Amino acid sequence: MTLFPLARGGGLAALLALAASLGAPNAGAQPAYPDKPLRIMVGASPGGGTDILARVLADKFSPELKQPVTVENRPGASNTIAGELTARAPADGATLLLATNTAQAVAPHILKLKYDPLKDLQPIGLVAVMPNVLVVSVNSPYKSVKDLVAAMAAKPGGFKYASSGIGSTQHVGGEAFNLATGMKSIHVPYKGSSQAHIDIISGEVEMMFDSTSSAMGQIRAGKFRALAVSAPQRSPELPDVPTLAEQGIKGADVSTWYGLYVTAGTPRPAVERLSAELTRTLNLTDVQSRIKALGGEPGTLTGEPFAAMNKQEFDHYGQLVRDARIKAE
Structure with missing residues (x-):
């Protein structure tokens, strides 16, 4: 007894039509992206600039992508813990990374990483660029860079500067300052800007070359005094x-830039959807206002132009690391 008995006169055609109607809808069908919740990995502690921007993106992405979007903080190792987790995640577009030039352009020249930031992460787009700002405690006696340099000259090796970690833009900014002034201040790394702020405010550490996205809140609260912006313009x-x-x-x-990435090998439709969503989000008036309030400018690069910028920054900071002889401490 056959499962599908052939009817006389065209029974084979009827059988093929039935088989097609049963199997065709699922044959090779791919679920629309995204089909599961998303997470944005952040290599810094809650409260810092990277965390702030990641939560802005999560809030805007979720309604449009029709999936929950959460922020997962994995601070440490110059933001590279989050980078490695993203690089090793399934390439399904469910794990995103909001990275800075710390992990994407500086740390690879200092730390021995278990992944390649340029090969194992797929660039989506530039989110924002923030100048770094030299800050001291509002209770510090230093009112200008001239005051600070004079005090450093009077006490060689007696000043400390904080950073969010070895290889961070704050670290590079401090060493670039040492090079430019001929001074020597001691690097004190933390697991994030928010932790470093505590010791700056107390005076335990004299100064920090923080991104405006992290420092602006403390400046506005009257806890930090800003001495200089480390950018070509105010x-x-x-x-x-x-x-x-x-x-x-x-x-x-030295400025800090923030970029959105996904695991390398993520299907092109998912990459294109994320790129379009990032562009839409960065064009929203309230998002632009939020980024500008942090002292930065929204990004305009996506895809290959952003990848090219990342590579150029990688080469630039590699030279700076060699010139300043920055090493893992």
Whole structure:
């Protein structure tokens, strides 16, 4: 007895049609992206600039992608713990990474990583660029870069600067400042900017070259005094704070940029969907206002142009690390 008895006159055609109707809808069908909750990995502690921007993206992505989007903080190792977890995640577009140039361009020249940031992560787009700002406690006696350098000259090796970790832009900024001034201050790494802030405010550590996205809250709260912006132009959010160059310190400009990545090998439709969603989000008025309030500018690069920028930054910071002889401590 056959399962599908053939009817006389065209029974084979009827059988084939029936088989097609039963099997075709599922044959090779792929679920629409995303078909599961997403997470954005952050290599810094809650409260810092990376965390703030990641939560902005999560809030805007979730309604449009129709999936929960959570932020997962994995601080340490110059933001590279989060990078490695993303690089090793399934390439299904469910694990995103909000990275900075710390992990993508600086740390690979200092730390021995178990992944390649340029090969194991797929660039989605540039989220924002923030200048770094030289800050001290509001109770510090130093009112200008000139005051600070004079005090450092009077006490060689007696000053400390904080960073969010070895190989961070804060670390590189401090060493670039040492190079430009001929001074020597001691690096004190933390697991994130928010932890470093505690010791800056207390005066345990004299200074920090923090990103405006992390430092702006403390500046506005009257806990930090901003001495200089380490960028070619003054920040619109800190119009009264001169640049390092305006105060005679050349070649020490370091900014922090934030980019969105996904695991390499993620299917092209998912990458394109994320790129389109990032572009949409960064064009929202309230998101642009939020980024500018942090002292930065929204990103405009996606895909290959952003990947090219990342590679250029990788090469630039590699040279700076060699010039400053920065090593893992």
